Amino acid sequence: xxxxxxxxxxxxxxxxxxxxxxxxxxxxxxxxxxxxxxxxxxxxxxxxxxxxxxxxxxxxxxxxxxxxxxxxxxxxxxxxx
Amino acid sequence: xxxxxxxxxxxxxxxxxxxxxxxxxxxxxxxxxxxxxxxxxxxxxxxxxxxxxxxxxxxxxxxxxxxxxxxxxxxxxxxxxxxxxxxxxxxxxxxxxxxxxxxxxxxxxxxxxxxxxxxxxxxxxxxxxxxxxxxxxxxxxxxxxxxxxxxxxxxxxxxxxxxxxxxxxxxxxxxxxxxxxxxxxxxxxxxxxxxxxxxxxxxxxxxxxxxxxxxxxxxxxxxxxxxxxxxxxxxxxxxxxxxxxxxxxxxxxxxxxxxxxxxxxxxxxxxxxxxxxxxxxxxxxxxxxxxxxxxxxxxxxxxxxxxxxxxxxxxxxxxxxxxxxxxxxxxxxxxxxxxxxxxxx
Numbered sequence: 001x002x003x004x005x006x007x008x009x010x011x012x013x014x015x016x017x018x019x020x021x022x023x024x025x026x027x028x029x030x031x032x033x034x035x036x037x038x039x040x041x042x043x044x045x046x047x048x049x050x051x052x053x054x055x056x057x058x059x060x061x062x063x064x065x066x067x068x069x070x071x072x073x074x075x076x077x078x079x080x081x
Numbered sequence: 082x083x084x085x086x087x088x089x090x091x092x093x094x095x096x097x098x099x100x101x102x103x104x105x106x107x108x109x110x111x112x113x114x115x116x117x118x119x120x121x122x123x124x125x126x127x128x129x130x131x132x133x134x135x136x137x138x139x140x141x142x143x144x145x146x147x148x149x150x151x152x153x154x155x156x157x158x159x160x161x162x163x164x165x166x167x168x169x170x171x172x173x174x175x176x177x178x179x180x181x182x183x184x185x186x187x188x189x190x191x192x193x194x195x196x197x198x199x200x201x202x203x204x205x206x207x208x209x210x211x212x213x214x215x216x217x218x219x220x221x222x223x224x225x226x227x228x229x230x231x232x233x234x235x236x237x238x239x240x241x242x243x244x245x246x247x248x249x250x251x252x253x254x255x256x257x258x259x260x261x262x263x264x265x266x267x268x269x270x271x272x273x274x275x276x277x278x279x280x281x282x283x284x285x286x287x288x289x290x291x292x293x294x295x296x297x298x299x300x301x302x303x304x305x306x307x308x309x310x311x312x313x314x315x316x317x318x319x320x321x322x323x324x325x326x327x328x329x330x331x332x333x334x335x336x337x338x339x340x341x342x343x344x345x346x347x348x349x350x351x352x353x354x355x356x357x358x359x360x361x362x363x364x365x366x367x368x369x370x371x372x373x374x375x376x377x378x379x380x381x382x383x384x385x386x387x388x389x390x391x392x393x394x395x396x397x398x399x400x401x402x403x404x405x406x407x408x409x410x411x412x413x414x415x416x417x418x419x420x421x422x423x424x425x426x
Contacts, residue, residue: 061403065355068362075365079128 016077027067131368139167157199210291259413275409282401295360304353307412315419363397
């Protein structure tokens with residue numbers, strides 16, 4: 001019974017690791033798309049590049065928070081396990 | 082080059098070096114104090130160090146030896162009000178001992194015999210940090226206000242020239258476009274919110290500081306304040322839109338009703354979670370990189386980790402400003418939606 005308990009904790013911690021990795025992928029895809037659109041917009045209209053850059057930073061922060069939310073949950077699983 | 086510009090370059094170079102030194106080594110020095118106690122072969126419990134750093138505590142650790150035992154203020158029906166120093170809870174070898182009928186378990190105070198919890202009004206690390214933040218804001222803004230009155234017809238000088246553009250930025254870019262007319266009513270709250278979060282975030286990045294805006298109780302308080310202000314100033318069109326959505330067939334209105342009611346609460350909830358997660362996760366990432374040095378026991382890893390930590394600290398400063406901006410922006414958007422004049426469909 002003790003061994004099955006250890007195995008459960010091992011599964012949970014592996015799940016936490018995989019979850020953190022998936023969160024990083026999600027953040028990467030989201031911020032990459034934002035960056036790509038921002039680059040395209042700045043190339044089309046260089047005069048607006050200041051405003052585009054400002055909006056890009058803010059939206060990147062919002063997406064990053066979503067990924068960090070998943071990261072915090074994975075850390076919680078690791079520390080409780 | 083004149084002597085004056087040379088002096089400016091020297092001063093700014095000195096300031097940059099000092100700034101970089103503080104942010105790359107200060108946190109390491111603090112961690113070095115906390116990590117190893119007696120033997121060199123003692124295992125470093127990384128997760129405990131990280132969690133202890135981001136959570137609240139009754140004792141403020143600056144280094145292993147320089148600690149500040151903050152006062153404990155507890156109230157219970159059985160024993161009444163008790164005020165004492167938290168150093169009473171620690172014995173000679175830093176173990177936790179009960180004191181005067183109270184015991185400390187996982188940083189929470191309980192009654193020793195019954196195990197019940199008490200009303201804990203202590204000045205903990207986060208409360209002390211909050212008071213420091215409030216004092217800093219009072220000092221800065223009273224100075225700015227008084228110099229604004231004195232320099233009424235002249236160009237701003239000193240700290241006024243630093244703070245005033247930020248105030249104008251908050252007014253013109255965040256509050257006025259989103260709230261529209263009657264924005265003056267909400268401007269004091271939004272300015273206070275913005276600067277409280279900004280200073281709280283930035284203070285938390287200093288070495289030895291407490292994680293103020295990464296405490297979910299603090300962010301919950303700010304979100305609840307926004308919730309109260311939004312719903313108290315909601316006009317008839319706002320409440321009509323929630324409970325009886327116009328322009329939508331009747332069966333759909335009954336479906337939309339619970340969604341809208343839940344929506345009233347999820348908006349401040351998202352504000353709370355966003356700020357808490359952004360700041361706490363930033364601190365956890367920084368601490369994990371610093372603990373990497375102590376896991377590998379290597380100076381090379383220490384040097385590389387210091388550089389990475391420096392870089393991430395600079396990103397955290399940006400995140401501090403952005404999170405203050407985003408919180409205030411969304412608060413203004415919600416207040417603007419609540420006070421919007423009725424548009425004719």
